[in-house]
Amino acid sequence: MKPVSLIQFLIEERRAGRINAELSLLIEVVARACKRIAVATSKGALGGVLGNAGSPGSLSMNVQGEAQKKLDVISNEILLEANAWGGHLAACASEEMEDPQPIPDMYPKGNHLLLFDPLDGSSNIDVNISVGTIFSVLRCPEHVTEPKVEDFLQPGTQQLAAGYVVYGPATLLVLTFGHGTHEFTLDREVGSFMLSRRDIRIPVDTAEFAINMSNQRHWEAPMQRYVGELLAGKEGPRGKDFNMRWVASMVADVHRIITRGGVFFYPLDAKIKAKGGKLRLMYEANPMAFIIEQAGGAATTGRERIMELQPTGLHQRVPVFLGSRGEVEVATRYHREA
Numbered sequence: 001m002k003p004v005s006l007i008q009f010l011i012e013e014r015r016a017g018r019i020n021a022e023l024s025l026l027i028e029v030v031a032r033a034c035k036r037i038a039v040a041t042s043k044g045a046l047g048g049v050l051g052n053a054g055s056p057g058s059l060s061m062n063v064q065g066e067a068q069k070k071l072d073v074i075s076n077e078i079l080l081e082a083n084a085w086g087g088h089l090a091a092c093a094s095e096e097m098e099d100p101q102p103i104p105d106m107y108p109k110g111n112h113l114l115l116f117d118p119l120d121g122s123s124n125i126d127v128n129i130s131v132g133t134i135f136s137v138l139r140c141p142e143h144v145t146e147p148k149v150e151d152f153l154q155p156g157t158q159q160l161a162a163g164y165v166v167y168g169p170a171t172l173l174v175l176t177f178g179h180g181t182h183e184f185t186l187d188r189e190v191g192s193f194m195l196s197r198r199d200i201r202i203p204v205d206t207a208e209f210a211i212n213m214s215n216q217r218h219w220e221a222p223m224q225r226y227v228g229e230l231l232a233g234k235e236g237p238r239g240k241d242f243n244m245r246w247v248a249s250m251v252a253d254v255h256r257i258i259t260r261g262g263v264f265f266y267p268l269d270a271k272i273k274a275k276g277g278k279l280r281l282m283y284e285a286n287p288m289a290f291i292i293e294q295a296g297g298a299a300t301t302g303r304e305r306i307m308e309l310q311p312t313g314l315h316q317r318v319p320v321f322l323g324s325r326g327e328v329e330v331a332t333r334y335h336r337e338a
């Protein structure tokens with residue numbers, strides 16, 4: 001098969017009428033920024049990029065009250081800077097910033113809104129485990145020249161594109177425009193993302209689940225029931241043995257699922273109930289849900305389809321169940337019945 005670069009793929013999508021020139025440019029710019037993040041993460045201690053941002057006595061905190069890693073700050077700046085001048089965006093929003101970032105007046109403005117988690121799983125960076133960037137693209141509402149928070153609060157079904165980049169042994173970009181989910185591998189020698197899997201399909205059934213078991217005692221009853229049944233194995237009501245994996249880096253856990261199937265849960269628990277969940281709707285759950293659904297999987301909060309939620313805040317958190325359709329449906333049914 002003749003190798004297909006990301007640029008060629010984007011041109012084909014434009015010719016097929018699935019994306020316009022501005023969205024194509026946007027994805028090119030995000031992919032280019034992610035190559036720079038890949039370089040920064042791969043330097044490790046030699047690049048002086050490990051550890052927390054700020055000084056030991058005064059750590060830098062993000063809007064969620066979490067200590068920022070140096071690489072969180074660097075990745076955020078790389079994405080903002082790369083996207084400011086191209087004329088394809090009306091505004092950006094990030095996990096690392098309380099409010100949307102307008103496009104500086106000196107540059108032309110476009111019709112798209114970009115949301116991102118610049119470095120998901122960043123607590124893993126100091127121990128050399130995979131981290132990633134997650135992004136979601138929305139259309140800026142018509143006639144809005146200075147987008148505000150409410151302009152971003154569109155359900156996930158309105159996403160025009162979503163993707164993630166995983167910085168692992170290889171750097172991979174996984175992308176959807178709503179016509180299947182596709183994977184690109186960074187060829188470091190050439191400097192291009194090359195198509196490595198077209199139209200990925202997640203198996204409907206699986207025997208592998210991902211969850212942070214240390215929260216078990218805090219879960220709601222339906223989650224206790226569901227995972228209890230998985231752990232009971234062949235002798236239990238599910239009649240088969242299940243394996244468990246938890247990287248604690250959502251991008252890496254999701255990438256395993258779109259590669260060999262599986263199911264991922266970050267459910268509600270008593271510790272995080274007041275916040276609504278752990279993962280963020282706008283730049284974690286929605287883009288991952290779009291990618292997973294386009295690969296034939298399912299994504300719910302345990303009660304509703306994630307992409308149908310009407311967002312109420314830029315940094316809103318939600319429970320997340322996603323992956324192989326069969327298991328997401330069983331776990332969601334238990335929650336609805338309860």
Ligand code: AHG
Binds near residue numbers: 066122248251253278
């Ligand atoms: P962050 O973006 O703050 O690094 O959060 C990572 C997220 C997600 O990537 C992962 O699945 C989850 O947090 C892990 O949470 P626990 O540490 O509670 O297992």
